[in-house]
Amino acid sequence: MFDKILIANRGEIACRVIKSARAMGIKTVAVYSDADALALHVREADEAVHIGGAPAAESYLVIDKILDAIKQTGAQAVHPGYGFLSENKAFAEALDKAGVAFIGPPAGAIEAMGDKITSKKLAAEAGVSTVPGHMGLIEDADEAVTIANKIGYPVMIKASAGGGGKGMRVAFNDDEAREGFQSSKNEAASSFGDDRIFIEKFVTQPRHIEIQILGDKHGNVIYLGERECSIQRRNQKVIEEAPSPFLDAKTRKAMGEQSIALAQAVDYCSAGTVEFIVDGDKNFYFLEMNTRLQVEHPVTELITGVDLVEEMIKVAVGEKLSLKQKDVKLNGWAMESRIYAEDPYRGFLPSTGRLSRYRPPVEQVVDGITVRNDTGVYEGGEISLFYDPMIAKLVTHGPDRLAAIDAMGDALDNFRIDGIRHNIDFCGAIMQHARFRNGALTTAFIDEEYPDGFEGAPMDSARIEELAVIGFTMSQMTQMRATEGSQVLAGHQFTPDVEQAVQIDDLVFTASKSAQGVVLNGVDIEVESEWLPGDLFFFGAVNGKPISLVVDRHSEGYTLTGRGAAVKVSVRRLVAQEAMAYMPEKTDGTSDKELVCPMPGVVVSVAVEEGQSVKAGEPLAVVEAMKMENILRAEKDLTVIKVLCAAGDKLAVDEVMVEFE
């Protein structure tokens, strides 16, 4: 066994690898860029080596720097994680040359599977079902149209070197095929420096289902069931689960065996994933093979009990797989939410910055429910613009699918992140979504269910009443405490009104305290609360049903966040509630049609153009003053009519920079 391994990665996956290595008694070496000097993976590892500047191209992607770090620390093997150098043939070869083990597949397998066209050919030869399409490269738009007609619309136009949704277009007719070919080609050229394009059948009601395989250096390959990753936004996975709610044993077996065949065809070892697209009739087609550990590997680990990182390390040493195919049993159901630094309420705008609060749910196994949180951050850490915006992977496991979903809902309610925007509410909303709960998924789920964006999960009346009684209970607690201060008129202590009003959106309830809890609109509701003023979470129960919420205070009550929605609960005296009828509708008060420079300074950059529409929160310009860069953001949704400044301009305070419609 290795004594020391180096992890050529960062963030949660580096921490994940460190965890398994440590459990095996192996020392770990982290590498880090300028931006990651204080990162969690650096803190967790036994040793850490600085490898360069913040951009990945100056650090995590530089093979020589990793090799230097290996030399410096005497690491005997390298785990590449995912992304960065994990599927880089040159890296695997360089390690081989240096006599250092690569904890992953052989360079040949990486190369064979690294190219979409080659891998598809190999798959077809190995008897793997592939999407009907044109294998060769396409010269021009006319040829694209001819081929598209041969395959039959709709077709998918794809960049050979593509990934992450870049350089991909769907065409339903000749015009779209022509246009899609050109834009895919351009995008591919600029994103990957490789503008080769191919065309294949576009699968309807598609689901993304992938097979986890594991092989050793002795020719043994097994499959560890599947994962379904159909909940995607712009081809970025958001929710993953294992097993798939769609597959039957027969299809699973067929997919698994074909995956093994493909792996054996390229002498695969270590962990790998064969991705398929599955249509509504359970026809499955090979998409690609990822020759590395996958982001969503934890769901497989939780249903199979196999530690994939541990297995990868053992395989790299040359050990035989301890498991045979017949030993692989799928147990229960696992669900994963990727917690991203993006704002679902504002078109999933990315968000970066400091995690002023980071309070994940407790990782535990209680009553057959597992909660696991793979993360690479901590409270006070930074989500940097240089890397992937993923904050954490929250994973739950239960005896069946609904149990795993509900456990995920609960865990998300116990997750608090402040300082940056995040998608916890969005993941929470999906866990409540009837179609998701029914398992009726396709990769278009998010586009179909949230065509106009996300505004928080809908609530039924029972949920609203629960929040009303909780808000009232918290307010009572706060009001009672306010009366317990000093300097009160002795003997004239004040008691808050027994009956008060609770408002949520346009609904108004009357509430009063009772022995067991709260009487809401005449109905006695039992409430248990552990909440004290200042607590960041509410933990308690309503009519015996446990409820957790993230709590924020506002001037007239609390904003309670849980089950995918942030709900403003206002608690007022009855007279104040009556008075609300006369209060004017809230306007945002900004008649402002211009962005003015808030301070004397120099314009560093202008982010908008004339005619452009911007959403609230999007950057408009950057002004440097007192040697500091200040990002000026749109206060509401706006359309730019005129840009009156340019980079380098020196501006006085209140000078108009941009005019809006």
Added chain:
Amino acid sequence: MRDIVEELEERRRIARLGGGKKRIEAQHGRGKLTARERLDLLLDPDSFEEIDMFVEHDCQEFGMQDNKVPGDGVVTGWGTVNGRPIYVFAKDFTVFGGSLSRAHSKKINKVQDMALRNGVPIIGILDAGGARIQEGVDALGGYAEVFQRNTLASGVIPQITMIMGPCAGGDVYSPALTDFIFMVRNTSYMFVTGPDVVKTVTNEEVTAEELGGAKVHTSKSSVADGAYDNDVEALTELRRLIDFLPLSNRTGVPERPTFDVRDRVEHSLDTLIPDNPNMPYDMMELVEKVVDEGDFFEIQKDFAKNVITGFGRVEGKTVGFVPSQPMTLAGVLDSDASRKAARFVRFCDCFDVPIVTFVDVPGFLPGTSQEYGGLIKHGAKLLFAYAEATVPKVTIITRKAYGGAYDVMASKHLRGDFNYAWPTAEIAVMGAKGAVEIIFRNSTEEEIAEQTSQYEERFLNPFVAAERGYIDEVIQPHNTRRRVARALALLSSKKLDNPWKKHDNIPL
């Protein structure tokens, strides 16, 4: 007997109707509450006791003798806020437009006198049409009687004004003499002369909102200390502010039970200061992690954002916080920020509210607009305010404390009681590059770079100051709350007197 009791109830009923149903409806139609409704929301239920309900004016001119309404346009009395007493007066717009007559001003004077004698805060709610023109000089005299009492009460009892409608002409000066002014967005405005006169005199066309709305006064003129969306929210938040304030300069700060532990450790503060000294960070995070339960009442939130002022509690007791805000203008001190912080520091000192200062200040803002605007005197106000303050002063330098700004921000030399620094503190005359360019004036670029790094190493840290005792201790950021709590607990018995004087002569 029974008849008399019934008559009393009838007279009360009439008095409470003020200007009558129609006017009340009109008031509601404008999105405003009546004077009595406002007092009902401000005060604890059933705690209001009205004074002078039946007072009427004695004007004999312009037919006013036939036009009398009990109360005469202002509702006065006292009540409690969370059990603590306050005096109140609220202008009743439904009666003579809330205009000020001799009788009206006498009513206000009476509660002003009672509040001062009693050592209890007074809150004024304004929504009025100015002077009762029919009364002529009596109205002018009435204003001055109010002003005189505002001035005498200043620094003895907290005085707060809530502007909830028009407030113009003579009406504006009483608020200006009080400690805090709050406004309601879109329904209140304040100015000395209204848009019509402005047009005649200066030819400027301007609306009431543009001339003196809540936005103008909270962000441009700094006349108002805060603004709210409507009457209900404004009065709710006013109750919250009152909870923080002492009753008078004799009582000390109020105290309430808290569920927050005094030695709460916040490890995330260890990474609050960015590696790059030119990157801003949000000082409000430190404030929220130091105060009890994250509860902070900010004063002048929209004005001179480079310095924060506001009230929080530590171990249940009120503390005034004056943190720099590097998010705006790098936290520099300019004229506006100096005036804002100076006035807040003096309020705290008047009423025995301890002051906690968080310092990250690169200096005073250079430039002609600042110098022409009198930065020297405005900066001196803050210096004066800190220097004269005898309340407990705890100061923590988080990052930059350069030049004169180091001196001003409650330094040891200005009788700071506990002066702490985070390890990230840089206490120096100026930034390294600037300093080296002066000291090594004729050097090459390479030499300057070399000297700069030496200067940084030697001076851009808290240790030079700590070696001289200007900093009492360099503390771990994560322990800041515990350090502040212990310092304030110890200082609760602090006794310090300034030399006797009639009053000081702050550079106004």
